[in-house]
Amino acid sequence: MKYPDRVSELSQKSYAALIYDSEEEYEEIIQGLSAALQADPGNMHILNNRAVACWEIGRLDLAISDIDLALTLYPDDSMLVANRRRFGEAVQSLGSNDIPRR
Numbered sequence: 001m002k003y004p005d006r007v008s009e010l011s012q013k014s015y016a017a018l019i020y021d022s023e024e025e026y027e028e029i030i031q032g033l034s035a036a037l038q039a040d041p042g043n044m045h046i047l048n049n050r051a052v053a054c055w056e057i058g059r060l061d062l063a064i065s066d067i068d069l070a071l072t073l074y075p076d077d078s079m080l081v082a083n084r085r086r087f088g089e090a091v092q093s094l095g096s097n098d099i100p101r102r
Contacts, residue, residue, distance in 0.1 A: 026057045044074050048083060055087055063087050 033050035040046065051066035067084045074080055 023057045026053045029053050042073050044070050044077060044080065048080060051083060051087070055083075055090075060087060060091055064091070 030050055030053050033046050033053065036046050037043065037050070047066045047070040051063040051070070054060070054066065055063035064084070064087050067080055067087060070077070070080050071084060
């Protein structure tokens with residue numbers, strides 16, 4: 001399936017979410033990933049990267065929601081399973097879905 005150039009660009013930029021430092025940068029990439037998911041809602045990599053970006057700024061509830069959705073589509077993916085475990089452990093140890101990691 002061929003995607004519009006903007007969606008492809010957003011998908012490639014999604015990997016940048018793993019190295020951003022400021023909340024504003026994460027918010028920008030989350031918005032871009034959300035747009036990319038509208039065009040490709042089952043894309044495991046976009047879901048995972050948006051989850052990681054959400055987790056980085058303390059939006060654990062949204063991070064878990066994205067990972068859970070990705071896991072319904074790809075239940076045996078080790079990266080998704082590991083991230084779900086990590087996010088779940090963070091929520092359990094901190095006692096909240098809204099505690100910033102940084």
